[in-house]
Amino acid sequence: MLRTKEVKIKGYESVTFLEDKKIGMRGYVAIHDTSLGPAVGGCRMLKYDNQNLALKDALRLSRGMTYKSAAVGLNYGGGKTVIIANDVGSRREMVFERLGSFINDLGGTYITGVDAGTNLYDMKFLKRHTEYVAGVPSPGHEIGDPSMATAYGVYMGMKACIKEKLGRRDFQDLRVAIQGAGKVGGYLIERLTKEGSKIILAEPREEIAQQMAQEFGVDLVKPNQIYNVEADIFAPCALGGMLNSRTIPRLKSPIVAGAANNQLLTDKAGELLHTRNILYAPDYVINAGGLICVVLDMEGSNMANILLKTSRIYDTLLDVFRTSKSEDLPPYLVADRMAERKIIKANTDKEMEKKKPEDTRTSYGTDQEQTKTTAASMHA
Numbered sequence: 001m002l003r004t005k006e007v008k009i010k011g012y013e014s015v016t017f018l019e020d021k022k023i024g025m026r027g028y029v030a031i032h033d034t035s036l037g038p039a040v041g042g043c044r045m046l047k048y049d050n051q052n053l054a055l056k057d058a059l060r061l062s063r064g065m066t067y068k069s070a071a072v073g074l075n076y077g078g079g080k081t082v083i084i085a086n087d088v089g090s091r092r093e094m095v096f097e098r099l100g101s102f103i104n105d106l107g108g109t110y111i112t113g114v115d116a117g118t119n120l121y122d123m124k125f126l127k128r129h130t131e132y133v134a135g136v137p138s139p140g141h142e143i144g145d146p147s148m149a150t151a152y153g154v155y156m157g158m159k160a161c162i163k164e165k166l167g168r169r170d171f172q173d174l175r176v177a178i179q180g181a182g183k184v185g186g187y188l189i190e191r192l193t194k195e196g197s198k199i200i201l202a203e204p205r206e207e208i209a210q211q212m213a214q215e216f217g218v219d220l221v222k223p224n225q226i227y228n229v230e231a232d233i234f235a236p237c238a239l240g241g242m243l244n245s246r247t248i249p250r251l252k253s254p255i256v257a258g259a260a261n262n263q264l265l266t267d268k269a270g271e272l273l274h275t276r277n278i279l280y281a282p283d284y285v286i287n288a289g290g291l292i293c294v295v296l297d298m299e300g301s302n303m304a305n306i307l308l309k310t311s312r313i314y315d316t317l318l319d320v321f322r323t324s325k326s327e328d329l330p331p332y333l334v335a336d337r338m339a340e341r342k343i344i345k346a347n348t349d350k351e352m353e354k355k356k357p358e359d360t361r362t363s364y365g366t367d368q369e370q371t372k373t374t375a376a377s378m379h380a
Contacts, residue, residue, distance in 0.1 A: 002098045009059060013039075017055075018102060023094045024087030028055055029102065030062040031110050032078040035346040038108055039079030040134065040295060041065040042115025043099070043126070047085050058082040060240070060262050068284035068291055070339035072309075072316060076295055079110045085117060093125055100129025108132055113294055116239070120145065134294045143303060146293035151187035153289025153310045154259045157281050158233060160317035161255045165279045166232065172196035177231040177253060179223075180238030181205075181212050184259040184290075188237065189216050202226035233257055241265040243280075248272045257281040270332035274324075281317055282335035288313060 001022070007015040015030045031039045041062055048054040058080050066078025081099065088095055103110060103126075113135040114123050120136065127133040135146060158176075162168045174197045178185055181203040189199050189212060199218040202225065203209040212218045221229060227250040234253035236242045240262030248269060256263070256278055263283045264270045273280045289310040296306045320338070324331045 002102065004102065007055070012059065012062070015055075015058070016102075018099070020095075020098055023091040023098070024089060025083070025091075025095045025098060026051065026054075026087070027081065027083035027099075028058040029081050029099075029110065030058040030079060032059075032062040032080075033066040033343060034077035034109060035343045035350075036066075036069060036077055037075040039065070039077040039110045040069065040291065041079040041081070041110070041112065043081035043083065043112045043118050043122075044115035045083040045085045045088070045095075045117035045122075051084065054082045054084050064261055064284045065291070066343070067336065067339040068288050070342040071282075071285045071335055072288040072292060072313065073342075074291065074295055076111075076291075079112070081112050081115075083117075092122070096122055096126045097129055100126045100133075103132050104130035106132070111298075114145070134298045143293060143297040143306070145183070146290035146297075147183035148187050149293035149306055149310055150184045150259055150287055150290035151191065152307060153292070153313045154184070154188055154235070154237075154257065154286055155191050156289075156311050156314040157286030157317050158235075158255075158257045160314045160321070161233065161257045161279055161281055164318065164321045165255050170195065173198065174233065175200065175229075175231040176233045176235055177226055177229040178202070178218075178235045178237055179226050179242065179258065180236070180260070181208050182237065184287075185235075185237035186212070188235070188259065189218060193217065200226070200229045200231060227251055229253075236260040236263050240283075243269045243273065245269065245272065248276065248278075251276075251278060253278070255279045255281075257286055258283070259287045261287065264332060267332070270330045274330035279321070280331050282320065282332045285316055285320065285335050286313060 003019045005017045007017055009015045013031045013034060015028060018027050062078045062080035069076040083095060103112060111132045111134050113133060114120060123133050123136045127136050171192055176192055176197050177200045178189060179202050181189060181201055193199060193216045200221055201212055201218040202221050202223045204223050209220050213220055227247045230252040233255045234251055235258035237259040240260055243263045244265035261283055270280060292310050293306050320331050320334050323334045
């Protein structure tokens with residue numbers, strides 16, 4: 001039987017611990033903020049050394065989803081599910097059955113999807129128990145895996161970085177040090193090599209590393225050596241926290257731009273990059289293509305529109321860099337403030353809506369409803 005316990009965390013709308021001892025299920029569902037709309041965030045299932053690390057992951061990732069949505073102009077909030085995989089074993093489907101029932105009871109406040117350690121099959125099974133699952137192909141929603149859109153967004157973000165830092169518009173002969181060749185990293189390697197970049201890759205899974213070497217001619221280095229590679233771009237595309245006080249002093253790249261979430265272990269890491277004059281593309285901006293893909297597909301959009309929206313990551317990052325330079329602030333802080341302003345405005349608009357006279361809100365509808373009615377009458 002699933003047992004739930006609320007965990008009070010300042011700054012989070014709700015954090016719930018989930019446990020079913022009989023099937024070895026433990027985990028967290030964290031909803032950070034829904035000011036802009038329902039919380040969206042994937043379900044990851046990984047092994048953790050202890051329960052507190054899983055909680056920290058859920059908190060950091062859900063907050064990142066809130067800021068990611070706000071930064072790229074999506075009307076969604078941030079959430080995350082983290083399942084501790086240590087004791088699950090063969091009872092995987094039972095875990096998703098319990099999780100689906102819990103998410104369903106939230107009534108649409110939180111929408112989940114695939115993430116590290118989960119796959120499309122898991123999400124299809126989860127969708128048997130709740131409708132609030134995104135990224136599962138269905139009639140009218142055929143796109144599914146958002147990895148290619150994520151990689152495209154990272155590519156567009158890299159273009160903004162090389163324009164800002166190197167004064168270039170193309171990738172010919174640029175050296176890119178990539179950490180991790182998962183789905184997103186693999187798509188990124190394919191695109192960059194086609195454009196003439198030289199890839200240096202650190203990938204701990206030997207089979208995948210050798211495949212990348214054979215297929216795309218990448219140079220391979222040991223995982224811990226990737227920070228010492230002389231390159232034009234360092235691209236963290238693995239797990240988070242890889243940019244910290246130990247690794248940043250070793251970097252020999254003028255740009256950090258990659259697909260990983262939560263790249264900065266702490267805010268001090270972002271300040272250290274800025275102090276070293278290394279241009280950092282805030283992770284939740286540059287990797288937002290996957291979220292854009294999932295939510296626009298959920299709304300019935302097509303791939304052309306998804307890629308158009310994703311391409312605007314280029315302009316968003318140039319805006320971040322422009323403010324960073326003019327105000328001498330680290331880019332991560334500029335991006336945070338941009339996102340926070342949008343969240344504050346959404347809450348202010350809600351408060352103003354509540355203060356409207358009752359007749360304008362109920363008898364005549366909101367401004368948005370009036371606009372829809374007017375538009376409908378014009379086309380009648």
